[in-house]
Amino acid sequence: MLLVLVVLVVVVYVVSAPLRRGRVEAVEASESAERAGLEAAKEAKYGEIRDAELDHRMGKLSDEDWRAQDRALRAEAIEILHRLDDLGPE
Amino acid sequence: MLSLGSGCLWLALGVALYGIGASLYGAGRGGRAWVDSGRRAVYATAGVVLVAFGVLEAAFLRSDFALSVVAGHSSTTTPTFYRATAVWSSQEGSLLLWVTLLGLWSSLMLFLTRRRAREVAPYAAAVLLGFAAFFLSLLVFLENPFDRAQTVVAEGAGLNPLLRHPSMMIHPPMLYSGYTLFAVPFAFAVGALITRRLDAEWIRLTRPFTLAAWLFLGIGVLLGARWSYTELGWGGYWAWDPVENASLMPWLIGTAFLHSVMIQEKRGMLKLWNVSLVLATGVLAILGTFLVRSGILNSIHAFGASTLGVPFLILICGLIAGSVWLVLSRASELRSENRLDSLLSREAVFLLNNLVLVGLCFVIFWGTFFPLISEAVTGSEASVGPPWFNRYIVPLSLVLVLLSGLGPVIAWRRATAANLRRNVARPAAVGVATAVVLVVAGVTGSVGALLMFSLTAFVIATVGQELWRGVRARRAMSSDSLPRALVSLVGRNRRRYGGYTVHVGVAVLFAGVAASSAFQHARDVELQVGQSAKVGGYDVTYLRPTGNLEAASNGRLEKIDLGAVMRIKRDGELVGDLRTKRSFFPSADPTLGPVSRFFEGEATSEVGLRAGLRRDVWSAISPNVRDLRKQVAEGDRVFEGAKALPAEQRELALAEALSGLTRSYAANPPPATFRLIVSPLVSWIWIGALIVFAGGLIALWPPLRRAPRPVAARYAARVARELNRA
Numbered sequence: 001m002l003l004v005l006v007v008l009v010v011v012v013y014v015v016s017a018p019l020r021r022g023r024v025e026a027v028e029a030s031e032s033a034e035r036a037g038l039e040a041a042k043e044a045k046y047g048e049i050r051d052a053e054l055d056h057r058m059g060k061l062s063d064e065d066w067r068a069q070d071r072a073l074r075a076e077a078i079e080i081l082h083r084l085d086d087l088g089p090e
Numbered sequence: 091m092l093s094l095g096s097g098c099l100w101l102a103l104g105v106a107l108y109g110i111g112a113s114l115y116g117a118g119r120g121g122r123a124w125v126d127s128g129r130r131a132v133y134a135t136a137g138v139v140l141v142a143f144g145v146l147e148a149a150f151l152r153s154d155f156a157l158s159v160v161a162g163h164s165s166t167t168t169p170t171f172y173r174a175t176a177v178w179s180s181q182e183g184s185l186l187l188w189v190t191l192l193g194l195w196s197s198l199m200l201f202l203t204r205r206r207a208r209e210v211a212p213y214a215a216a217v218l219l220g221f222a223a224f225f226l227s228l229l230v231f232l233e234n235p236f237d238r239a240q241t242v243v244a245e246g247a248g249l250n251p252l253l254r255h256p257s258m259m260i261h262p263p264m265l266y267s268g269y270t271l272f273a274v275p276f277a278f279a280v281g282a283l284i285t286r287r288l289d290a291e292w293i294r295l296t297r298p299f300t301l302a303a304w305l306f307l308g309i310g311v312l313l314g315a316r317w318s319y320t321e322l323g324w325g326g327y328w329a330w331d332p333v334e335n336a337s338l339m340p341w342l343i344g345t346a347f348l349h350s351v352m353i354q355e356k357r358g359m360l361k362l363w364n365v366s367l368v369l370a371t372g373v374l375a376i377l378g379t380f381l382v383r384s385g386i387l388n389s390i391h392a393f394g395a396s397t398l399g400v401p402f403l404i405l406i407c408g409l410i411a412g413s414v415w416l417v418l419s420r421a422s423e424l425r426s427e428n429r430l431d432s433l434l435s436r437e438a439v440f441l442l443n444n445l446v447l448v449g450l451c452f453v454i455f456w457g458t459f460f461p462l463i464s465e466a467v468t469g470s471e472a473s474v475g476p477p478w479f480n481r482y483i484v485p486l487s488l489v490l491v492l493l494s495g496l497g498p499v500i501a502w503r504r505a506t507a508a509n510l511r512r513n514v515a516r517p518a519a520v521g522v523a524t525a526v527v528l529v530v531a532g533v534t535g536s537v538g539a540l541l542m543f544s545l546t547a548f549v550i551a552t553v554g555q556e557l558w559r560g561v562r563a564r565r566a567m568s569s570d571s572l573p574r575a576l577v578s579l580v581g582r583n584r585r586r587y588g589g590y591t592v593h594v595g596v597a598v599l600f601a602g603v604a605a606s607s608a609f610q611h612a613r614d615v616e617l618q619v620g621q622s623a624k625v626g627g628y629d630v631t632y633l634r635p636t637g638n639l640e641a642a643s644n645g646r647l648e649k650i651d652l653g654a655v656m657r658i659k660r661d662g663e664l665v666g667d668l669r670t671k672r673s674f675f676p677s678a679d680p681t682l683g684p685v686s687r688f689f690e691g692e693a694t695s696e697v698g699l700r701a702g703l704r705r706d707v708w709s710a711i712s713p714n715v716r717d718l719r720k721q722v723a724e725g726d727r728v729f730e731g732a733k734a735l736p737a738e739q740r741e742l743a744l745a746e747a748l749s750g751l752t753r754s755y756a757a758n759p760p761p762a763t764f765r766l767i768v769s770p771l772v773s774w775i776w777i778g779a780l781i782v783f784a785g786g787l788i789a790l791w792p793p794l795r796r797a798p799r800p801v802a803a804r805y806a807a808r809v810a811r812e813l814n815r816a
Contacts, residue, residue: 004097007141011105011134015112018126033209037289044290044355046813051356051502054583057563058556060501060509069503078805 038084045077092157095145096236102138102189103226105131109219117212117285125212129200132215135222136193143177143190146235150177155246158239159183165246167642175259176249181383181398182235184262188379189225191263192218192270195299199274203295210292213281214274221273224405232397245646251675251692255321261313265337268307269375272340274299275347276372279365283416288365288423290355297351298790300368304344305786311337312779323672323695323710325612325767327775328603330479335458336381339451340374343367346447349440356502357437358427362417363444365424369413374451376406381458432504439500443493446486453482480607484538488545491600494593495521495549498556517555521548536608542600549597553590560587580788588789592782599778605771606706612767619759626768628665628707631657635713635759636671637752639745647745650674650688652713652755654762656698668698670711670764683726684744685751689715701773708767717760721751 052073056066109131116124146159150173155161163183164176177183196218203211229235253259275296282292314334319327328334347367353360380402417424430437456463457474464472499513524547525540533540557576560583564575580587611626622631636653653671657664677691698709725747732740 001093001097003091003094004101007094007098007138008101011101011138015105015108015127015130015134017130018123021123033207033285033287033291036206036208036291037287040290040294040355043294046809048356048502049809049813050583051586054560054563054586055501057566058559060499060505060513062506062509065501065504065506074806074809077809081805081808 035084035087038080038087042077042080042084045073045080049073049077091145091148092154092236092238095142095149096234098138098142098145099226099230099234099236102135102142103223103230105138106135106219106223106226109135110216110223113212113216113219117209117216125208125215128212128215128219129204132193132200132219133197135219136190136197139186139190139193139222139226142236143186146183146186147174147177150174150183153246155243156238157235158237159235161239161243161246163247163249165248165646167644167646167648168246168249171256172249172254172259176253178262178266179249179253179259180235182229182233182237184266184383185225185229185233186235187263188266188270189222189229191266192222192225192273195267195271195274196222196277199278199296199299207278207281207287207291207295209285210278210281210287213284214277217277217280218273221277224401228398228401232401247678248648248675251649251673251694252321254694255317257313258317258321261310261317264306264313265310265378268303268305268310268337269340269379271299271303271306272344272371272375274303275368276375279368279372280412280416283365283420286420286423288361288420290358293351293355293364298792300344300348300351301786301790304341304348305783305790307337307341307344308779308786309783311341312776316776319772320697320699321694323697323765325708325710325765325769327772330454330457330476332458333378333382335454336374336378339454339458340371340378342447342451342454343371343374346444346451347371349447350444353437353440359430359437360441361426362421362424366413366417367444369409369417373406373409373413376402376409380406434500434505434507434510436497436500436502436505439493439497443490443497446490446493450483450486450490453479453486487600488538488541491542491545491549491597494596495545495552498590498593499552513555514552517548517551520551521545523547533609536604539604539608542604546597546601550594553594556590557587584791584793585789588785588787588791591785591788593785595778595781595783595785597778598781599775602771602774602776602778606769606775610767610769612765614763614765616761616763618761623764623766625766626705626707627660628768629659630668630707630709630764630766631659632762632764633657633667635756635762636669637754637756639748639752640673641745645741645745647676647688647741647748649676650748650752651696652711652715652752653696654711654713654764656709656764658700658707665707666700668700668707668709669696670698670709671696672711672713674715683722684729685722685725685747688748689718689722703771703773705768705770706772708765708769710765712763712765713755714760714762718751718755721754725751 049070052061052066052069055061056063061069109128111128112124112131113128116122116126116128146157148154149157149160150164151170153160153164153166153173159180159182163180164173168176178187196215200211200215200218207214278292278296282288311334314337315327318329318334319325347364350360350367351364354364380398383398383402430441432438457479461471461473464470495517496514499517500510521544525544528540528543533543557579560579561572561575564570564579565572568575568578570578613623613625615623617623617632619632619634622629624630633655636651636655638651640648640651642648651671651673653669656668656670658666658668673694673696674688675692675694677687679687679690682690695710698711700707728747729740729744732743735743
């Protein structure tokens with residue numbers, strides 16, 4: 001029974017720590033979520049550009065198709081970077 | 091210590107409930123302190139459950155029969171490895187294992203995302219804690235592993251003999267790791283739906299967990315198949331059994347999700363489809379646990395009673411209703427951002443692949459639940475067997491393998507017919523050539539199998555071609571050596587080439603299944619010692635019988651083995667000897683006589699197997715124990731009259747009598763029935779599975795470094811620079 005009490009005390013200490021410290025982070029949650037979404041979109045776009053390049057080098061995309069795709073994808077990536085920078089520093 | 095275990099379960103339940111409340115309150119009111127406290131409640135729940143699991147594990151290792159679960163599933167004579175793993179052979183222990191694994195994966199995920207997904211994570215934590223609270227409630231109120239035995243016995247019943255197989259003891263943790271890992275993307279999908287944050291963020295965060303779930307569940311399914319092949323004595327690896335099917339369904343839908351989610355990440359398409367798939371995977375994972383633990387459907391793998399049926403059904407209905415409501419109410423946010431550019435694109439192939447995988451799952455679901463459906467509609471239970479499954483599964487599998495070959499050679503967004511022709515021509519030629527060679531070699535018995543071999547060759551050729559072209563492209567850029575270029579290519583595109591490796595493994599696995607199903611030779615024969623039978627071009631001779639009484643180190647009589655040594659010859663040439671036996675474990679029924687109880691309890695088969703890359707020769711014996719009945723009855727009568735003897739002397743006398751019985755069997759063996767099977771390419775099923783898992787590991791392996799964030803640069807240059815870094 002004593003051991004259960006010890007575990008209980010440890011659990012209460014661990015779980016209540018944020019409430020005891022009253023620590024509330026200043027970061028605005030919605031802005032953080034938007035940044036995370038844009039970062040994910042940026043990584044996905046980079047992945048698309050790399051895939052298109054690899055597909056082109058391996059003969060799956062013609063020069064013409066690849067150039068058009070690459071141009072469009074890079075423009076989309078730049079748009080995402082603009083939106084990320086508009087959010088300001090992290 | 092036992093009160094510590096029980097107390098920990100109560101405490102974990104309390105902490106989980108608190109965590110749900112704290113997470114939801116924090117998310118609703120925006121209080122980070124409450125959200126953090128809720129996340130810490132996940133860690134605490136995991137820690138406390140781990141302590142409870144440790145206490146139960148220690149009780150099994152110590153053979154503490156004060157716990158009824160230990161007395162019922164272990165014994166002092168059970169080997170240490172099986173004693174340690176016997177924990178999850180019980181209903182209570184397996185539920186505790188489920189919640190322990192869930193706690194560990196949930197903690198890991200929430201720790202990794204503690205500074206990310208700030209809106210979604212609290213709801214995900216609440217969902218994960220909801221699962222934990224459900225399982226903890228079952229443990230506390232219905233199946234408490236720390237319940238004390240009414241009378242403490244001197245010796246336990248021992249582990250179910252069928253489970254005394256290494257792969258069967260690793261199989262449940264693998265399966266449960268898969269199920270519990272699938273709870274992570276499920277929870278984050280629910281969080282994303284609630285908060286309407288339906289971009290690719292939650293997918294990116296949960297991707298390693300989805301892949302790990304898929305990998306673990308796949309390993310679990312394979313170990314189950316291997317156990318079935320080598321332990322159950324019927325000669326097959328897949329019987330379309332409800333519990334086997336239950337583990338395959340979430341794996342299939344998880345596979346569909348892993349493909350279609352790439353389209354969402356790249357193109358912002360299929361959001362509704364993806365979220366539906368991941369929710370379905372989560373529900374199917376719970377359904378899988380339910381089928382194993384509830385005993386609602388007859389299965390050789392179901393080790394649970396039906397006491398848990400109602401709570402599980404309520405949970406599953408709640409999950410389905412909640413998922414449907416969330417998806418429908420967020421339908422407008424789940425609209426695709428783009429449209430399919432062309433039917434000649436990888437996206438289109440992935441869509442087809444998704445339809446096939448979902449079709450496979452639907453067929454399996456229908457076949458699995460048909461007994462329940464038929465009973466509900468007609469009042470009588472009817473079931474469907476392997477021929478019914480094969481009628482639908484075989485054509486769908488052929489299409490799936492074809493698509494797994496087409497996918498890698500077709501470009502994203504839009505491919506031209508000319509490019510596709512150029513990329514498909516050589517692999518298609520390899521596939522056709524394979525078919526021609528096989529037909530010329532006389533492999534003509536099954537069109538389905540022939541098609542599968544041809545498609546397997548096509549897939550291997552496409553992936554080989556992809557690797558070759560990729561390495562060539564890499565070398566053109568870097569002038570690396572061939573091996574270095576290959577490593578570099580795969581390292582920079584782990585997901586792509588890990589996926590291709592999986593495709594090769596799946597094709598090889600299907601080729602093994604096709605060959606061993608279509609060209610299997612099986613015979614059930616009754617043989618006297620010295621007699622032979624012919625099967626699949628082999629002469630199998632019953633060389634000699636074997637008999638053995640196995641006792642534990644403390645003298646406890648464990649089992650009687652009756653078996654045979656079989657000599658295998660091909661065209662007069664000796665191939666080797668096979669040893670097969672049937673082990674008879676004593677029944678715990680006290681009304682049976684001391685000798686007859688050995689023939690009325692569990693019996694397991696030890697298969698005689700000569701495995702090879704070309705074919706397996708497999709044998710299992712069913713000894714004729716009818717002829718021993720007279721001696722068994724005589725033995726019971728003698729020991730009935732010897733009740734006055736001290737227990738130790740009685741046990742020694744029984745050991746002597748049973749040894750005499752086995753010696754008598756070996757000296758004058760009656761004819762025995764043998765199941766003899768010659769199956770081609772079975773080993774390629776296991777090799778294919780290993781290739782699949784290797785591919786999964788390549789895809790799962792984390793990148794070595796992340797690109798640092800640039801401070802300032804012109805945007806076009808920045809894109810180029812960041813692309814070059816990764």
